[in-house]
């Protein structure tokens with residue numbers, strides 16, 4: 064195969080599935096990972112510059128819908144997995160498919176550039192203190208869309224003599240023993256960190272500019288994500304496409320209703336409301352944080368505006384705290400573009416009907432391919448908000464990319480991709496900025512993205528549901544038709560539909576049946592039997 068020598072950066076779920084898919088399709092692949100193990104941010108690291116899930120973090124989707132497509136998550140794991148369990152699962156996945164032989168651990172990509180005749184890539188890889196340059200035909204950048212800490216700067220920050228750290232560097236609450244701590248940002252990360260601070264710190268405040276949707280993992284004794292089926296997903300995409308305002312309204316009202324029902328009345332003093340729109344902001348995992356607001360031990364404050372002295376902090380409503388020892392910034396992450404900075408193109412949206420004041424956006428077709436180098440580079444660090452569940456998204460994306468590079472799936476011409484990017488950026492600006500001024504700019508139009516993804520990947524899932532081929536499948540295998548459309552949305556479905564196709568996995572049917580059976584036997588649980596969180600006060 065021509066141009067078959069591919070480098071992959073990062074051994075998280077995206078990089079692992081990319082390695083597997085490309086190797087199966089005949090590419091020669093080398094994966095560079097700066098950590099010493101697989102698992103991405105689920106592999107705990109002490110390095111304060113690496114994003115890491117904390118031991119207290121729990122997955123926000125259940126194990127039934129988030130695994131790899133041909134490697135079921137074993138029943139020994141809890142419904143909502145912990146980081147070390149995900150890491151172990153990925154380790155087992157890598158061993159099972161013999162992926163480790165193509166991975167170079169402890170190897171950091173510092174710089175990627177085109178070679179002199181513009182036919183391939185030169186990668187500077189640092190390992191054991193030495194940097195060497197390696198040449199590749201193609202590169203898949205899977206180094207994480209949450210690899211860089213978003214660190215705001217505040218007026219008067221230089222006056223402050225306490226500690227200011229970003230959540231990326233937060234590991235041990237003991238450093239905050241007996242301190243007064245302000246946590247900035249009301250996010251899932253704050254939802255993880257605040258409860259670890261409470262037992263050791265003297266006083267903890269949470270400062271936030273806007274509300275947030277509190278998310279509870281179980282509803283009526285059943286994991287929330289089990290309510291999402293392939294058919295409902297398609298219906299929601301249809302509504303989003305043809306009736307965007309109505310669909311946003313329905314989604315927001317439903318979420319507001321469910322959040323209030325899950326946590327009881329929300330005190331205005333917590334300032335969780337007004338909720339941001341779920342269509343541009345994900346809900347927060349606050350199950351451990353909510354009881355702290357409810358019993359008054361955690362105080363909600365307006366957005367932090369400036370520092371005015373060695374320990375003095377001022378907030379948007381004029382509140383001043385004069386005894387602050389530390390500020391923990393839970394202000395989010397973005398992709399680290401520094402390694403690709405010299406050649407990745409960025410731009411501001413042009414011609415949008417709203418004033419866009421956000422950052423420049425990377426110019427990527429489908430949030431994946433730089434139009435100029437679509438045949439030799441892909442960046443999985445821009446995510447696709449509202450994507451398929453968990454790791455199966457990485458799986459399906461890897462198949463689509465491999466098909467493109469094998470020449471099985473054709474991409475549009477470059478100028479068409481550029482036009483799509485212009486229009487996409489306008490859409491993001493209008494969708495986000497009309498609703499909120501801080502939202503995930505990695506969104507894609509799901510009806511368009513999912514259609515392309517599944518067609519390009521050859522899963523056959525784009526034909527399920529109401530389409531003609533879906534009815535043929537209904538005729539052929541009614542039980543599976545029902546389970547794949549209206550049952551659990553398992554990753555294995557992506558390997559079943561087009562029996563006999565390249566990606567079909569013989570174990571898919573049994574895995575789908577088994578997962579549906581387990582779920583039916585396990586749920587709904589009685590309120591007292593729900594294992595996580597330990598107890599929710601309502």
Ligand SMILES: Cc1cc2nc3c(=O)[nH]c(=O)nc-3n(C[C@H](O)[C@H](O)[C@H](O)COP(=O)(O)OP(=O)(O)OC[C@H]3O[C@@H](n4cnc5c(N)ncnc54)[C@H](O)[C@@H]3O)c2cc1C
Pocket residue numbers: 072073074075076077078095096097098102103104105113114115116117120121122123124129170171172173205206207208209210252402443452453454
């Ligand atoms: C705290 C937290 C909780 C989350 N919870 C969930 C959840 O519950 N469910 C869910 O689906 N998603 C969750 N996510 C999203 C998470 O990003 C994905 O689950 C997933 O880890 C993304 O996979 P990835 O392979 O794209 O990136 P990552 O997991 O970030 O992996 C990227 C890898 O690239 C390596 N790398 C980075 N730069 C370089 C370099 N220059 N050279 C070499 N290697 C490099 C990193 O060391 C890392 O191993 C969470 C994210 C965070 C931060």
